[in-house]
Amino acid sequence: xxxxxxxxxxxxxxxxxxxxxxxxxxxxxxxxxxxxxxxxxxxxxxxxxxxxxxxxxxxxxxxxxxxxxxxxxxxxxxxxxxxxxxxxxxxxxxxxxxxxxxxxxxxxxxxxxxxxxxxxxxxxxxxxxxxxxxxxxxxxxxxxxxxxxxxxxxxxxxxxxxxxxxxxxxxxxxxxxxxxxxxxxxxxxxxxxxxxxxxxxxxxxxxxxxxxxxx
Amino acid sequence: xxxxxxxxxxxxxxxxxxxxxxxxxxxxxxxxxxxxxxxxxxxxxxxxxxxxxxxxxxxxxxxxxxxxxxxxxxxxxxxxxxxxxxxxxxxxxxxxxxxxxxxxxxxxxxxxxxxxxxxxxxxxxxxxxxxxxxxxxxxxxxxxxxxxxxxxxxxxxxxxxxxxxxxxxxxxxxxxxxxxxxxxxxxxxxxxxxxxxxxxxxxxxxxxxxxxxxxxxxxxxxxxxxxxxxxxxxxxxxxxxxxxxxxxxxxxxxxxxxxxxxxxxxxxxxxxxxxxxxxxxxxxxxxxxxxxxxxxxxxxxxxxxxxxxxxxxxxxxxxxxxxxxxxxxxxxxxxxxxxxxxxxxxxxxxxxxxxxxxxxxxxxxxxxxxxxxxxxxxxxxxxxxxxxxxxxxxxxxxxxxxxxxxxxxxxxxxxxxxxxxxxxxxxxxxxxxxxxxxxxxxxxxxxxxxxxxxxxxxxxxxxxxxxxxxxxxxx
Ligand code: SF4
Numbered sequence: 001x002x003x004x005x006x007x008x009x010x011x012x013x014x015x016x017x018x019x020x021x022x023x024x025x026x027x028x029x030x031x032x033x034x035x036x037x038x039x040x041x042x043x044x045x046x047x048x049x050x051x052x053x054x055x056x057x058x059x060x061x062x063x064x065x066x067x068x069x070x071x072x073x074x075x076x077x078x079x080x081x082x083x084x085x086x087x088x089x090x091x092x093x094x095x096x097x098x099x100x101x102x103x104x105x106x107x108x109x110x111x112x113x114x115x116x117x118x119x120x121x122x123x124x125x126x127x128x129x130x131x132x133x134x135x136x137x138x139x140x141x142x143x144x145x146x147x148x149x150x151x152x153x154x155x156x157x158x159x160x161x162x163x164x165x166x167x168x169x170x171x172x173x174x175x176x177x178x179x180x181x182x183x184x185x186x187x188x189x190x191x192x193x194x195x196x197x198x199x200x201x202x203x204x205x206x207x208x209x210x211x212x213x214x215x
Numbered sequence: 216x217x218x219x220x221x222x223x224x225x226x227x228x229x230x231x232x233x234x235x236x237x238x239x240x241x242x243x244x245x246x247x248x249x250x251x252x253x254x255x256x257x258x259x260x261x262x263x264x265x266x267x268x269x270x271x272x273x274x275x276x277x278x279x280x281x282x283x284x285x286x287x288x289x290x291x292x293x294x295x296x297x298x299x300x301x302x303x304x305x306x307x308x309x310x311x312x313x314x315x316x317x318x319x320x321x322x323x324x325x326x327x328x329x330x331x332x333x334x335x336x337x338x339x340x341x342x343x344x345x346x347x348x349x350x351x352x353x354x355x356x357x358x359x360x361x362x363x364x365x366x367x368x369x370x371x372x373x374x375x376x377x378x379x380x381x382x383x384x385x386x387x388x389x390x391x392x393x394x395x396x397x398x399x400x401x402x403x404x405x406x407x408x409x410x411x412x413x414x415x416x417x418x419x420x421x422x423x424x425x426x427x428x429x430x431x432x433x434x435x436x437x438x439x440x441x442x443x444x445x446x447x448x449x450x451x452x453x454x455x456x457x458x459x460x461x462x463x464x465x466x467x468x469x470x471x472x473x474x475x476x477x478x479x480x481x482x483x484x485x486x487x488x489x490x491x492x493x494x495x496x497x498x499x500x501x502x503x504x505x506x507x508x509x510x511x512x513x514x515x516x517x518x519x520x521x522x523x524x525x526x527x528x529x530x531x532x533x534x535x536x537x538x539x540x541x542x543x544x545x546x547x548x549x550x551x552x553x554x555x556x557x558x559x560x561x562x563x564x565x566x567x568x569x570x571x572x573x574x575x576x577x578x579x580x581x582x583x584x585x586x587x588x589x590x591x592x593x594x595x596x597x598x599x600x601x602x603x604x605x606x607x608x609x610x611x612x613x614x615x616x617x618x619x620x621x622x623x624x625x626x627x628x629x630x631x632x633x634x635x636x637x638x639x640x641x642x643x644x645x646x647x648x649x650x651x652x653x654x655x656x657x658x659x660x661x662x663x664x665x666x667x668x669x670x671x672x673x674x675x676x677x678x679x680x681x682x683x684x685x686x687x688x689x690x
Contacts, residue, residue: 189372210343
């Protein structure tokens with residue numbers, strides 16, 4: 001996973017609450033057995049006017065010019081500003097892969113769904129939760145200055161707007177470290193194998209019925 | 216010892232290591248797999264040269280992608296006509312074979328929707344930690360198991376280490392008191408709760424459902440409630456162990472036996488919240504106030520009683536609420552202040568991990584006996600949750616009731632719940648669906664989903680629109 005230290009980019013406004021992962025990446029694209037290539041179908045139902053199918057040439061589809069990611073300069077955005085409960089619904093990590101593949105590294109919203117936030121973390125995307133009033137101000141800022149950009153600085157837990165305004169954000173210690181290190185957490189957990197062995201030995205005594213094989 | 220909630224108890228008994236950063240390495244007892252969210256995890260392990268720590272703790276089933284027509288099912292995976300679906304099924308079959316993971320192949324009578332199969336087999340047991348790359352894993356909490364949906368990276372992590380890194384969630388208790396009216400089912404209770412607290416109402420919490428109305432539910436009804444805990448934002452739902460739980464488990468193929476059963480039962484009975492345990496949040500619901508529910512919008516919180524109407528734009532608290540309401544009504548092709556009973560339907564779907572167990576099929580069939588579905592419908596589908604549910608229904612003659620009424624009687628799978636296979640809505644079609652998500656496009660591009668109980672879906676099939684099943688002609 002790519003570490004996250006700082007990132008600057010254009011902020012695309014998606015003014016919509018409760019964006020679910022079905023909307024982020026519709027199910028017909030989940031048939032892929034890979035982790036990449038989902039970017040062209042990010043927000044497929046909002047981005048294109050026709051029904052998307054995995055076997056299409058997406059470059060030739062009719063696009064919805066009203067949708068923000070089809071408008072310049074937001075087609076090059078790498079920061080997404082949106083409303084509460086972003087990423088609710090299905091646990092599909094494909095939603096995060098699609099955002100990443102499109103080029104997003106930072107998401108800003110009043111709140112994120114739990115499973116989705118965990119998936120962001122595993123893929124080096126910084127999900128910044130801010131109070132609703134601050135989010136509102138950012139939306140206003142974009143309306144006044146289209147093409148608005150931000151710098152996200154994780155070590156300092158700070159967003160800096162292009163006019164120099166600073167917004168501090170909270171992030172828990174664990175998440176911050178994961179993102180900064182870009183660590184392979186499976187490798188780290190596997191270093192704990194002796195502890196896991198010990199746990200299993202203890203648990204086998206207390207709950208022996210949990211250790212038969214499923215067959 | 217400090218009084219503890221049920222969640223606290225299961226959490227603490229699975230800690231491998233507590234860390235200074237507030238997370239824990241949590242041991243996972245059981246892992247369910249399906250074809251859509253697992254291929255990248257197996258691939259990741261292969262690339263890193265890692266082994267699966269406990270293949271014997273895993274169970275795989277094929278459900279999301281599989282066709283539900285008998286003709287396409289008979290030839291096994293090779294006969295699936297959609298090449299991408301076939302590939303996903305075959306990839307999981309290979310992964311199971313190479314890693315000695317037990318799977319229920321498409322032709323196996325035990326095959327079905329992952330969250331129906333787990334409890335049915337006794338794979339799901341109280342006090343366990345269970346994960347699956349699927350958000351409706353919360354279903355298994357009905358048996359007092361800490362069951363959570365995870366992403367594919369976490370699937371890989373659990374396969375490799377049998378552990379998950381997690382921060383403990385907060386405790387929430389939703390107390391559902393008194394008795395629901397006849398015609399009001401578990402599905403109505405959970406939809407009503409979501410309408411009350413919202414789709415983010417339980418974010419960051421593990422929810423314990425309690426109270427008389429929950430106690431009186433059958434095990435299957437409890438699964439319906441916990442299934443949709445995720446639609447209220449909770450990763451996990453829980454219901455304490457009682458006789459209903461223990462009786463349900465007795466004799467299931469994977470339940471413990473003999474001396475181990477006795478040990479297990481004694482332990483299971485301790486899986487209740489202590490009297491004095493404290494919850495970060497408590498919500499009280501009066502089941503007596505609940506009407507049969509119908510969702511009218513594009514989020515499960517956009518729900519009303521059958522006697523209700525879509526909201527009026529004037530009453531919105533602010534602009535952003537008004538915008539979201541207007542967008543939802545426009546997508547659904549409905550007006551403000553429109554009566555639920557005025558919604559005309561094109562298709563009916565009875566199925567999904569929320570409502571495709573035997574009791575669900577019985578409740579639907581009870582509405583259909585001696586009746587015919589409306590000629591205005593394009594299609595009415597029943598998709599049992601597993602091969603065993605299907606067999607049981609056939610042995611009770613329910614299939615005949617459905618078929619005589621005009622329903623199609625299909626093979627088990629997720630089907631039109633997410634429309635990854637051929638079962639889907641056309642643009643602008645309204646569907647009465649017993650599933651759990653009414654998101655835009657969920658059941659097909661431009662499709663319009665209304666979530667209801669199986670009995671409500673069946674009655675709506677007869678009438679061609681939503682009706683109040685508390686009225687005498689339906690009881
Ligand atoms: S039935 Fe629907 S909600 Fe349940 S596991 Fe299948 S797709 Fe997911």
